[in-house]
Amino acid sequence: MxxxxxxxxxxxxxxxxxxxxxxxxxxxxxxxxxxxxxxxxxxxxxxxxxxxxxxxxxxxxxxxxxxxxxxxxxxxxxxxxxxxxxxxxxxxxxxxxxxxRRPMALWQTGGRMHLVDQNGIAIEGEGAQLALYAKLPLIVGDDAPKYAAELIELLAREPSIGNRVQAAIRVSKRRWNLKLDNGVEIRLPEQGVAAAWDRLATMERTERLLSRDIVVVDLRQPDRMVVRLSDGAVQQMAVPPAKNT
Known part of the structure; x- marks a missing residue:
């Protein structure tokens, strides 16, 4: 047959x-x-x-x-x-x-590390597998995978800053705090994230803001940018100038 x-x-x-x-x-x-x-x-x-x-x-x-x-x-x-x-x-x-699945981020939750794909699905990974993707962005927070794709798309708009992001922490399931490679924390707003990111990129291009002696850039207000200086910078500003004798 x-x-x-x-x-x-x-x-x-x-x-x-x-x-x-x-x-x-x-x-x-x-x-x-x-x-x-x-x-x-x-x-x-x-x-x-x-x-x-x-x-x-x-x-x-x-x-x-x-x-x-x-x-x-x-x-x-x-x-x-x-x-x-x-x-x-x-x-x-x-x-x-x-x-x-194609991993796009590392997700830290419950003291463990997982990989997350482009659809926000967690992927089980062993130590060796996780090591292969060590350079992926690190996200933290219970609902972080759900919003990871949007965040990575945002970071890609300005790769000169986005590539410096070492960790993204989801705050109160509403917004992100970003940690840069030099320790600076960027606080993104809940709404108008793209506009805030563009404002930061403009300041970085024109003023080299992120290379200054600062610890926080707060973008949560749509009409202002709040910058917190490091303790060393604050102390330096508090020292009165030497008098000429």
Missing amino acids: TVAALLSVTGIMGEMGADLSASLSHFARDEGFVVQSVTVSGRSVVKAGDVLAALDIERGDAILEVDLEAARERLMALSWVQAASVERRLPDAIHVTLVE
């Missing part, structure tokens, strides 16, 4: 009842329609062993009895899998196509 004929008969038997379908399956097994290989495309980070365990398919299984949808659902339960498909390639192969 040809593969095409077998597929046609399979559809008919599936409609006629379990007994006939089972008979066809036994016939197909006798004719060599059993799983001999499993191939996977699109896999980079997901472990091969995890894929095989999720498929729960072994060499020698009757290929027509493999529940493709159940296998796909088990693959979708893997943390790194964004999309998956499973197909028969008669007479004896199963092929899996994976789309893996």
